[in-house]
Amino acid sequence: QVRLMESGGGSVQPGGSLRLSCAASDTTRHYCMAWFRQAPGKEREGIVAFYTGGNDRSYYADSVKGRFTISLDIASRAATLQMNSLKLEDTAMYYCVAERGGGAWCPIVPLLAHDFPYSGQGIQVTVSS
Numbered sequence: 001q002v003r004l005m006e007s008g009g010g011s012v013q014p015g016g017s018l019r020l021s022c023a024a025s026d027t028t029r030h031y032c033m034a035w036f037r038q039a040p041g042k043e044r045e046g047i048v049a050f051y052t053g054g055n056d057r058s059y060y061a062d063s064v065k066g067r068f069t070i071s072l073d074i075a076s077r078a079a080t081l082q083m084n085s086l087k088l089e090d091t092a093m094y095y096c097v098a099e100r101g102g103g104a105w106c107p108i109v110p111l112l113a114h115d116f117p118y119s120g121q122g123i124q125v126t127v128s129s
Contacts (some may be wrong), residue, residue, distance in 0.1 A: 004098055007020070007023075007097075010129045013128070014128075014129055020081040020083070020096070021066055022035075023077065024098060030051065030101065030102070031100055031101070032052075032102030033049065033097070034050075035094055036111070039090055044113055045057060048060050058070060058107070061111075062120065083125070090127050091127045093124055096119070097118060099115060
């Protein structure tokens with residue numbers, strides 16, 4: 001069983017930045033990792049995905065394209081989601097999810113939560129003025 005540990009998040013004013021990290025308990029493997037988010041009263045939305053081993057294919061939902069960047073921290077092997085120019089509508093619980101492997105197929109769009117068997121507990125991001 002792979003455990004995903006999320007960190008970061010918090011509260012920020014509109015236009016600000018936050019960084020989320022997601023580390024897998026098994027660092028000997030590569031994963032297709034993604035971030036989903038869910039705002040109160042809304043469906044869970046897949047916003048970014050990438051292969052931690054690097055395959056030059058990353059996915060960004062239109063709602064975050066140009067503002068969010070996903071990358072791998074080489075030292076910690078944690079996936080880092082840099083969120084800039086945050087908007088009120090970015091307020092949500094953010095979940096890191098993963099599936100083993102994915103070099104040849106990651107990401108599959110649209111992102112579907114049931115395609116990722118491993119999930120973190122979720123971390124809150126609040127954007128308010």
